[in-house]
Amino acid sequence: MLKTERRGSFMGRMLASEGAVSVLVVLLGFLVGTILVALVGKNPLNMYKAILQALSGYNIDNGKMNVRYIGETLNYAVPFILCGLSMAFAARAGLFNIGGEGQYIVGLTVAQMVALLGPQIPVFHWVLALAGATVIGALWGGLVGVLKAKFEVSEVVSTIMLNYVALYVSRMVCLRLPGATTYKTANFPESALLTNGFFQSITNGSMLNHGFFLMLAAVVIYWFIMEKTNLGFGLRATGFNRETARCSGIPVVKSIAVSMAIAGAFAGLAGGIVALGSFRYGRVLSGMDNYGFNGIAVALVGNSTALGTMLAGLLFGMLKNAQALMQGKQIPKEITFIIQGLIVVFIALRSAIAMYLDWRSKRQLQREVLGK
Amino acid sequence: MNTFFGMIPSILMIVSPILITAVGGMICEKSGVVNIALEGLMGVGACAAAAAHVLMEAAGVGLPSIWISLAIGALIGVAFSVIHAFASISLNANQTISGTGINLLADGATIFAAQILFSADRTREFRMGMQTDSLGIYPTAYIALVVVVLAWFMLYKLPFGMHLRACGEHPHAADSVGINVKRIRYIAVLISGLLAGLAGGCIVLTQTIQYTSNTINGRGFIALAAVSFGRWRPVGVTFAAFLFGTAQAFAIIANNFPALKALPTExxxxxxxxxxxxxxVGFSGRNYAPQANGKVYVKGAS
Known part of the structure; x- marks a missing residue:
């Protein structure tokens, strides 16, 4: 009797801890993904070999080590983490930012414009391009905040609309950039690239670049604004209870607009970093890159905390890096998308845990009352 | 002007699936559940229909293959919408998160299935899609018409429709007079899955010859927009779907009009x-949306 009760309380503690639930959700996603791979007659072990190699650079089949894979995983994680911070920042203020994708796209577009048309001064060039990406992302997100605060337009609907507006505006702009064909522009000048020689040399020539520092800075800034400033306090208060916040003198309208603007800035920066850090040319997008949408998953897994979002983003970066390796081992790379989708669906089911805990505490209370 | 009349069949071809999906989305939101997974549901429906049609064509099923494929697409749409229904109705999950999850899942599941079935990131091409009638109009236009009329009849002329709308406006009141809110919301979500899956099949069998990751390309979100712009009413949603579908059609065929050529198709x-x-923005302050739209219903809590 005593034993079961103790086990029950351990499980209760686990389920009440958001971090533990996130781990559980991720494991569940992988479990179902593994079963699916096995069901279609492939060897799930190959999937994990690919993941191990993406994570550690160690190829278990031939025993060779290549640190380039670690560099690539970190590099892929950068936009996931930044888009995760975008979603998370809005979420802490009680908003659902599905618009990370659009904010990412406008950031990417402006970075490409500055890269091709801006002054070719070393360092200044890419700094200017990324600053432009961040500012346009903030404006794009801030617009959603204003629509929400002033006109009561649901941010869920307006961000979905603005995602596609961003996509097509980006196409219109990029098709008119120098040397544009139907899918790419001319090559960027050297001064616009984020290439970091030091990172390249220690990671055996991976794509890891200046964007990594900026991501780390963004994580720190996120943590600082949220936990240490009045602004962050006001935003969190707005997220907890809008009416109470209003009554305590927190300017709710401004809070909503500002939080969406800062959220947009993170996603815009992500777009800029991908634009200047992945290819030597600008891209004319024909569809979504999906970093913004996956940012939603990243923030949800990370419980909208700075550290959690970073860890979740690393997980997603690792999965993305593992895709090519999986494809080489006859595992369709889309399994990673399925796992990511499953993780979000399972997170949606987190409310079930709350229902279960509620039911359990009620039952316990009942038992205590009846017992005495 | 003649060119415009000549375009009507193509406009109808593009409008029909958007309208079918939007009607499903409207029914779903009328019952109080927001379904932003329409995009993904269209995707799984389109992929299933395309795959089924290719396989049946190869097996020599012949003409019925188109219709069986459409039905399969619709059923797969229902199957995926069960996830949304279970999460958001039975487990009180956040409807936006669950919808986002299904959209991401659909992206992966469709191409994964294509990889397994056809060893490519798209379904194999089928030889013959749906055929037009003597007026040059695809049967999907008539399907859309039937769907709209049935939806209107169900929502405004049948007791079930009144109950459904009550669940979206004031679920507690509906519950208090003996309406089973959860059951009705389940049915509404499954209907939206059925229609989105069907519409996905319509797209793939009329507008293209295979399913790729770009087949749906935001049309589920356009349908979602049509629900809001159409003020959650059958006539309004139909009008919105026509407007948006025509805009989409112009993006493809604007080149036929010298005056429009100057504009970028985007x-x-x-x-x-x-x-x-x-x-x-114009609607702000006016309550066109169902009152309880997107809110979890917990019995007894107020």
Whole structure:
């Protein structure tokens, strides 16, 4: 009797801890993904070999080590983490930012414009391009905040609309950039690239670049604004209870607009970093890159905390890096998308845990009352 | 003007699936559940229909293959919408998160299935899609018409429709007079899955010859926009779907009009989204949306 009760309380503690639930959700996603791979007659072990190699650079089949894979995983994680911070920042203020994708796209577009048309001064060039990406992302997100605060337009609907507006505006702009064909522009000048020689040399020539520092800075800034400033306090208060916040003198309208603007800035920066850090040319997008949408998953897994979002983003970066390796081992790379989708669906089911805990505490209370 | 009349069949071809999906989305939101997974549901329906049609064509099933494929697409749409229904109705999950999850899942599941079935990131091409009638109009236009009329009849002329609307406006009141809110919301979500899956099949069998990751390309979100812009009413949603579908059609065929050639085609792609944003600003302060739309219903809690 005593034993079961103790086990029950351990499980209760686990389920009440958001971090533990996130781990559980991720494991569940992988479990179902593994079963699916096995069901279609492939060897799930190959999937994990690919993941191990993406994570550690160690190829278990031939025993060779290549640190380039670690560099690539970190590099892929950068936009996931930044888009995760975008979603998370809005979420802490009680908003659902599905618009990370659009904010990412406008950031990417402006970075490409500055890269091709801006002054070719070393360092200044890419700094200017990324600053432009961040500012346009903030404006794009801030617009959603204003629509929400002033006109009561649901941010869920307006961000979905603005995602596609961003996509097509980006196409219109990029098709008119120098040397544009139907899918790419001319090559960027050297001064616009984020290439970091030091990172390249220690990671055996991976794509890891200046964007990594900026991501780390963004994580720190996120943590600082949220936990240490009045602004962050006001935003969190707005997220907890809008009416109470209003009554305590927190300017709710401004809070909503500002939080969406800062959220947009993170996603815009992500777009800029991908634009200047992945290819030597600008891209004319024909569809979504999906970093913004996956940012939603990243923030949800990370419980909208700075550290959690970073860890979740690393997980997603690792999965993305593992895709090519999986494809080489006859595992369709889309399994990673399925796992990511499953993780979000399972997170949606987190409310079930709350229902279960509620039911359990009620039952316990009942038992205590009846017992005495 | 003649060119415009000549375009009507193509406009109908593009409008029909958007309208079918939007009607499903409207029924779903009328019952109080927001379904942003329409995009993903269209995707799984389209992929299933395309795959089924290719396989049946190869097996020599012949003419019925088209209709069986459409039905399979619709059923797969239902199957995926069960996830949304279970999460958001039975387990009180956040409807936006669950919808986002299904959209991401659909992206992966469709191409994964294509990889397994056809060893490529798209379904194999089928030889013959749906055929037009003597007026040059695809049967999907008639399907859309039937869907709209049935939806209107169900929502406004049958007791079930009144109960469904009550669940979206005031679920507690509906519950208090003996309406089973959860059951009705389940049915509404499954209907939206059925229609989105069907519409996905319609797209793939009329507008293209295979399913790729670009087949749906935001049309589920356009349908979602049509629900809001159409003020959650059958007539309004139909009008919105026509407007948005025509804009989409112009993006493809604007080249036929010398006057429109100067405009970038993207302008037409953007129109539905911009119009909806402006309309939503204009609607502000007026309660067109179902009152309990998107809110979890917990029995007893108020």
């Amino acid at each position: 302008v037409f792609n953007i129109l539905p989204y911009i119009i909806t944003l402006i309309a939503l």
